[in-house]
Amino acid sequence: MTSENQLDPHSEITLRVNGKPHTLLVDHRRVLLDLLREDLDLTGSKKGCDHGQCGACTVLVGGRRLNSCLVLAVTLDGGEVTTIEGLIGDGEEPHPLQQAFLDRDAFQCGYCTPGQICSAVGMIAEAAAGHPSHVTDPAAPSGRPVPLDRPEIRERLSGNLCRCGAYPRIVEAVEDVIR
Amino acid sequence: MKALGYLRPGSVQEAVEAFAAHPGARYLAGGTNLVDLMKLGVESPAVLIDIGRLPLNTVEELPDGTLRAGATLRNSDLAAHPLVRDRYPVLSQALLAGASGQLRNAATTGGNLLQRTRCPYFQDLDKPCNKREPGSGCGALQGVHRDHAVFGHSVHCIATNPSDLAVALAALDARVELYGTEGTRCIPAADFHRLPGEHPERDTEIRPGELITGVLLPAAAAGVPSAYRKARDRASYAFALASVAVVLHVADGVVDRIALAFGGLAHRPWRAHHTETALLGAAATPAAFEGAVALELERAEPLRDNTYKVPLARNLALDVLNRLTPTPATL
Numbered sequence: 121m122t123s124e125n126q127l128d129p130h131s132e133i134t135l136r137v138n139g140k141p142h143t144l145l146v147d148h149r150r151v152l153l154d155l156l157r158e159d160l161d162l163t164g165s166k167k168g169c170d171h172g173q174c175g176a177c178t179v180l181v182g183g184r185r186l187n188s189c190l191v192l193a194v195t196l197d198g199g200e201v202t203t204i205e206g207l208i209g210d211g212e213e214p215h216p217l218q219q220a221f222l223d224r225d226a227f228q229c230g231y232c233t234p235g236q237i238c239s240a241v242g243m244i245a246e247a248a249a250g251h252p253s254h255v256t257d258p259a260a261p262s263g264r265p266v267p268l269d270r271p272e273i274r275e276r277l278s279g280n281l282c283r284c285g286a287y288p289r290i291v292e293a294v295e296d297v298i299r
Numbered sequence: 300m301k302a303l304g305y306l307r308p309g310s311v312q313e314a315v316e317a318f319a320a321h322p323g324a325r326y327l328a329g330g331t332n333l334v335d336l337m338k339l340g341v342e343s344p345a346v347l348i349d350i351g352r353l354p355l356n357t358v359e360e361l362p363d364g365t366l367r368a369g370a371t372l373r374n375s376d377l378a379a380h381p382l383v384r385d386r387y388p389v390l391s392q393a394l395l396a397g398a399s400g401q402l403r404n405a406a407t408t409g410g411n412l413l414q415r416t417r418c419p420y421f422q423d424l425d426k427p428c429n430k431r432e433p434g435s436g437c438g439a440l441q442g443v444h445r446d447h448a449v450f451g452h453s454v455h456c457i458a459t460n461p462s463d464l465a466v467a468l469a470a471l472d473a474r475v476e477l478y479g480t481e482g483t484r485c486i487p488a489a490d491f492h493r494l495p496g497e498h499p500e501r502d503t504e505i506r507p508g509e510l511i512t513g514v515l516l517p518a519a520a521a522g523v524p525s526a527y528r529k530a531r532d533r534a535s536y537a538f539a540l541a542s543v544a545v546v547l548h549v550a551d552g553v554v555d556r557i558a559l560a561f562g563g564l565a566h567r568p569w570r571a572h573h574t575e576t577a578l579l580g581a582a583a584t585p586a587a588f589e590g591a592v593a594l595e596l597e598r599a600e601p602l603r604d605n606t607y608k609v610p611l612a613r614n615l616a617l618d619v620l621n622r623l624t625p626t627p628a629t630l
Contacts, residue, residue, distance in 0.1 A: 187331075278536040
């Protein structure tokens with residue numbers, strides 16, 4: 121067995137980010153958020169609290185929303201990440217949620233917005249897959265899509281703080297897209 | 300954070316062997332608490348053993364009807380699983396009352412049970428804390444302790460356990476399945492977490508190097524009406540000030556099955572045995588509930604600034620007990 125001081129503090133990983141493959145030598149302490157912002161220059165994902173309490177760093181990993189500040193990059197080796205920059209895809213048109221945020225003026229300073237939008241993309245998919253929330257009626261049948269009314273949207277996006285207080289318009293923007 | 304070795308074993312056996320070779324290591328799965336504690340400097344392992352990809356991410360029904368929920372299942376998947384929602388609603392509700400959608404997508408069954416207290420003195424290296432640094436004292440005892448324990452605390456530690464999942468498991472009489480160098484063993488979920496006593500640095504009964512492989516949900520509790528209710532400082536995304544998990548069956552107006560556990564009140568889920576004993580076989584009436592809940596809560600020992608927790612816990616318990624009691628029309 122190797123002793124602790126012989127373990128390499130770095131690993132080479134492959135990561136597909138917004139459709140593009142990357143091979144990176146990462147320090148094991150590197151969290152996904154810092155890798156995106158500092159190594160790949162994808163600065164759309166924001167560092168708010170850096171402790172999983174604000175949601176500004178939310179990205180999609182394998183299609184599921186996560187706080188990228190709490191995920192060590194090495195654990196994602198071979199995985200697939202989508203950030204706010206990747207939501208547009210190949211086209212020029214913004215993602216429907218991005219357009220809805222613009223139409224509804226669903227931000228003031230905009231710092232939480234990339235996290236809000238990535239979180240909303242993940243949240244809509246979760247509800248469609250039948251995932252309940254804290255406000256879902258416990259008697260609702262399991263395994264069926266959960267309709268997203270306002271209380272559902274608010275609860276499911278509660279992991280994304282907006283210190284400007286744009287919540288009413290964020291909810292309206294999400295409603296525009298799911299309608 | 301200091302430089303880190305990283306290992307990703309391919310099996311539970313390899314994981315346990317990796318720990319034996321690196322005794323200062325920590326197992327890593329979702330990382331939602333451990334990575335945070337590493338950033339704070341509370342945890343500084345030399346080696347991480349990544350168990351997040353081990354094949355422990357299923358819900359399976361055993362021949363005797365026990366439901367086995369794997370240790371690396373993400374909280375969101377466990378909460379959404381149809382068998383869990385249908386048979387053990389209290390478990391699904393407890394998970395959904397915790398954290399945020401993002402965190403539940405990462406956090407695992409095993410990690411949820413092993414998360415550390417959110418006591419601010421524990422998380423601040425500049426403050427004394429017997430849990431973080433045995434013998435340094437407890438800053439919360441005479442400090443800011445509005446969120447702290449009212450049951451089972453000691454002069455060494457007044458922290459509470461933050462897990463919602465653990466409270467539901469305690470009320471369900473679930474068991475925690477562990478694997479170590481000496482093989483597999485199970486501990487009742489209600490006994491998995493410890494009271495602080497003189498050793499608050501030990502949160503649970505787990506032995507060094509042991510790995511949680513899953514939790515076992517008993518067939519006897521399947522389908523019994525159950526619910527979780529949690530009070531917190533904001534409507535969502537906050538730890539419990541107090542919470543309650545109740546499993547209650549009433550037949551012909553009489554309680555014939557009752558389990559009640561409080562969260563947010565102690566260093567571990569607090570089973571209200573005095574309430575349960577008083578209610579078993581009693582008429583399921585609001586007055587009986589009130590008397591029985593009082594029997595437990597009159598034993599509480601609140602601190603200077605958290606006396607509010609006692610009536611809060613009472614109101615939560617009475618609400619859920621009454622809600623789970625069938626009205627005459629539905630008997």
